[in-house]
Amino acid sequence: MAHHFFLPIVVAPGETVLLEGENAHHAIRVLRLRQGESITLADSNGQGYRAEIVAITEGRVAAAIKDPLDSPEPRVRVTLYQGWPKGDKMDLIIEKCTELGVDRIVVLATERSIPRPDQQTCARRRERWQQKAHAAARQSRRHRIPVVDGPLGLAEALVKLRPDTLLLVPWEEERTRDLKSILATVPADRELALLIGPEGGLSRAEVDLACRFGGLPLTLGPRILRTETAGLACLAAIMYAMGELG
């Protein structure tokens, strides 16, 4: 299967474009692509194209844009609001949720989040997270790279929610409402948000706050899921329910 790249510009069939920087490095050094090979590209509008490598020089790859590709992007747009977990778990969450079709990821500094880094560390971390999303989107041949934002406080994130967004809040203490009963009535192009606590979960005050912004607490069943599993399990279930998993 053809290797995939993201371009920071808008392109059109018939044009010849340059892969530079990290794209060129990946094509030349990592994948060792040759002139004449087919690749796929997604432009900054999220439109994908088949393309052919027409020339390779030191640090740059020229590719001729061929016909457009059907979009693999899901119609349902899901933003994951993830309580910042310990260690490298955020990397795993970003990678897996990108594969599963997440639209955007916002890392939250919640009450029970352990990491409390300074601003400089946050900026470096955000850059690494965005690179993880890029690599995962390239690997799964998506046409858009999910934007990774944060870390934000919960209130700050909730204030920015669009009013028509359906906010889902998996919570251990919710016993009755579940994902299925909610998704049964949701149209396929509805904007969804998923709020997942860090290792210790969300506090009751945080769930109350989310509810004041329209959040719906729900149960994921009797088996306790770790923080890094809850988001991707919900996302897989949402994609399945919305007809986006095949």
Added chain:
Amino acid sequence: MAHHFFLPIVVAPGETVLLEGENAHHAIRVLRLRQGESITLADSNGQGYRAEIVAITEGRVAAAIKDPLDSPEPRVRVTLYQGWPKGDKMDLIIEKCTELGVDRIVVLATERSIPRPDQQTCARRRERWQQKAHAAARQSRRHRIPVVDGPLGLAEALVKLRPDTLLLVPWEEERTRDLKSILATVPADRELALLIGPEGGLSRAEVDLACRFGGLPLTLGPRILRTETAGLACLAAIMYAMGELG
């Protein structure tokens, strides 16, 4: 929430049981539990109980069995047949699929599996995998620990399939049949098997072989999932579809 343990014996309310070995180590050294604390236990029949710690001595914990617990085990039984992936990915797959309610995991040495260890290494690896399943089942408070088997050859595994098992085979080259169309007609207590290739996927010959054993190739949609993501995404979707995710 009470900490959870697995007992290798069958117990009943009113009895006092001993936690020994790794269970006692986990209770005393890792969790630092004290006399009077509540725990939960699952016995070798998969029946769960509330219990109370009545005594702690060097290396042993005595617990009094109280009332039985409702089972968190899903009615649908899913066996994951996973092509042995590179590195430590099998550990991640075992942990996540155990949380998501898998019944059994069989590691397969398929055509495109990279690891080719000798018998001794396989035995050590199997032991580690089983420990991973134990730890994940304890963490997610399941009442059964999934058995991890293998590595087996594909033919060897398929021959052992029970004839009434529905074998699902996610495959990149399948375009039309999807999980939803299959699960629409499956009763909640049906036995399912999920066959997932390693990094390079299943070969056409392997898919053909699976089909001769009743396997149904299906698409997971246009976004390419990594081998370690495919199984857990399917499992989450199956649990959702069967009403087991809340």
